[in-house]
Amino acid sequence: MNVAKLCNGCDDCNQKAPMFQALTDEELMIINKDRYSVRFHEGEVILKQGTKADYLISVVEGFAKTCIEGHNERNLILDYVKPWRLVGGPAAHVGGKHRYSVIAVQETLVCFIDVNNFTKVFTSNSEFSEKVLVHCSGNYLSALERMVGLSQKQMHGRMADALIYLSTEIYLSQIIGSEISRQDMADYTSMSKDSAIRILKEFERDEIIILDGKRIEILSDGRLHEISQRG
């Protein structure tokens, strides 16, 4: 399989992944050694929870979600991933198995980076290692916030959080695209699909959002923030 054809060489990726901007050309070369890219179709599993974490992945094109297979056949979606984000680090750094899966939401192009090469560069470049630590710390703190939200807020608050997250961090628009199913909304907010639908309909009746098939348009993010605050 021809890598150049798939992802236009590694230059793009090196330029745009914020994490890599601290690296010299030689260091980039180390990272790029053994690197390869693969195209995934909608619904395909890019990384499977439980497999050995030998590679990090960098999302080059498309759209994916990270999720955990939890208890009672339920999934929890951690977040959505757009290009130029690195995923799979934490498990790799502790030398373990992936604790979550990464699944393509659309056609997605992904680059696999050898962990050993990553570690080599981590130890050789202190600016880079600081960046990585900041990133990891940020992940941890966000996880704590999410933990509190999921365990203490009721459904309306959690759904408001989900809508705010998708709108401001993923779609960068008042409109949340049809890639997100009701089941996904449920898996992100940790409620049943039926409940997710109910709450969304309720938001629509209250003229906070408009539902158009799977597309969701946010009319009042002010109201959403209120609801999020109230819990």
Next chain:
Amino acid sequence: MNVAKLCNGCDDCNQKAPMFQALTDEELMIINKDRYSVRFHEGEVILKQGTKADYLISVVEGFAKTCIEGHNERNLILDYVKPWRLVGGPAAHVGGKHRYSVIAVQETLVCFIDVNNFTKVFTSNSEFSEKVLVHCSGNYLSALERMVGLSQKQMHGRMADALIYLSTEIYLSQIIGSEISRQDMADYTSMSKDSAIRILKEFERDEIIILDGKRIEILSDGRLHEISQRG
């Protein structure tokens, strides 16, 4: 205030904090510069959520808990902290405010370490920076696991998890001491105090534990693991 009197110099701490074992004498000296220790009484706040993260703390003696003030006047206890653990790193590394408080459960002696000194050493010693990253990654992955447990398991499962955690990771004994109140059990498992009491009583009726005042003795960790699995 005489530091030597309080904590016996820094040598103990340097020896025993696992994170510090990668450091040379000079590096330890940097870390120890501007370092000072303070003794806290039961219930006192060691670090307050929302304050600027200028210091890491190292717990030298005693017993503390980290917790988040969440929604609707509820707290979530993240974990309990025993000597030779460093706390407060993540917020410090991203240069922000602490996202959780640290509260003394008993009389506790704590050492404050200047973040800038920590960062200096982090950038100069790659073995150390790797250790720090592994630690941070581990925190993150545990947080994810906890997140899934709290959001997907029902009360019995969550309480079983709490008992297993306290027994195997904190008390290293079948007996959980009277330092942990019912409210704390509730705050750790994210349920109301009344519910926590009810579940514990139920476990007692089923001869899984014995309640003796606030002391809890675990009779069958096998059964607890079953309950934890079932969710």
Next chain:
DNA sequence: TATATTCATTGACCTATATCAGTCCGATAT
């Protein structure tokens, strides 16, 4: 010793949320 005060405990009741059993609708296959 008497009196507050805090915390564990319990039962009764209420609410949030899940589950179930459908209907409806749009997309694809025949």
Next chain:
DNA sequence: ATATCGGACTGATATAGGTCAATGAATATA
């Protein structure tokens, strides 16, 4: 066009879990 299938949706019902009020035990304070 017709069958079929997977979502979205909805109402009825069941249940987990929260809230409240009362009691008792333990501990602190006057």
